[in-house]
Amino acid sequence: MASSVDDHLCESLVKWINTFDNLQGKSDSVLGLSDGVAIASCLTQLDPIYFNEDFSSRIVKDPGGNWRIRVSNLKKVLKAVVDYLSDVHGLELDAFIPDVNDIGEKQDEEQMGRLLQLVLGITIHCDGKEGYIQTIRSMEESVQHVVMTAIQHLLTNCTPSTPVTSSSRELEEMQEEVELY
Numbered sequence: 001m002a003s004s005v006d007d008h009l010c011e012s013l014v015k016w017i018n019t020f021d022n023l024q025g026k027s028d029s030v031l032g033l034s035d036g037v038a039i040a041s042c043l044t045q046l047d048p049i050y051f052n053e054d055f056s057s058r059i060v061k062d063p064g065g066n067w068r069i070r071v072s073n074l075k076k077v078l079k080a081v082v083d084y085l086s087d088v089h090g091l092e093l094d095a096f097i098p099d100v101n102d103i104g105e106k107q108d109e110e111q112m113g114r115l116l117q118l119v120l121g122i123t124i125h126c127d128g129k130e131g132y133i134q135t136i137r138s139m140e141e142s143v144q145h146v147v148m149t150a151i152q153h154l155l156t157n158c159t160p161s162t163p164v165t166s167s168s169r170e171l172e173e174m175q176e177e178v179e180l181y
Contacts, residue, residue, distance in 0.1 A: 010109040012146035013116035017042055019135050024061070030107045035063045036073030039119060043080065046126045050084055071104030074115070081118045089125050091158045093118065120147065121154050
């Protein structure tokens, strides 16, 4: 991604995640999201069958200032996200795996941006993707640009782990839609 997009990736994705309704742990900062609660809440909205009550119950809802609990939550979130994108959509994400220790302990914006970019990857693959894409298109133009570039970057760099399937065809179609944008 271009440097100006990199500089605003985390900020724009934090704005994006806050567009979700009834988000537990909603926050407009990396610090506020670094406990994983809002991200987990977002995932349960995106696919409540996959990210079910069992998943949700493993997230500590109020970790306070304990960075170890924040990291534990983030590890659970990251594992669920990677498993979902791999198992459900056949994507290999090795290049995108963020360091959740840096997010939980240091509130690292670059690593948070990577994690939110993976959540964005789920958003563009879920059943309600049209509505979520429409929400992105209704955001301020500079945020739209960063989010759409983040989608394109993710789609370009994800490797299907299986031969072309309907899911990877959907990926290609989404990439074309983003490029047309």
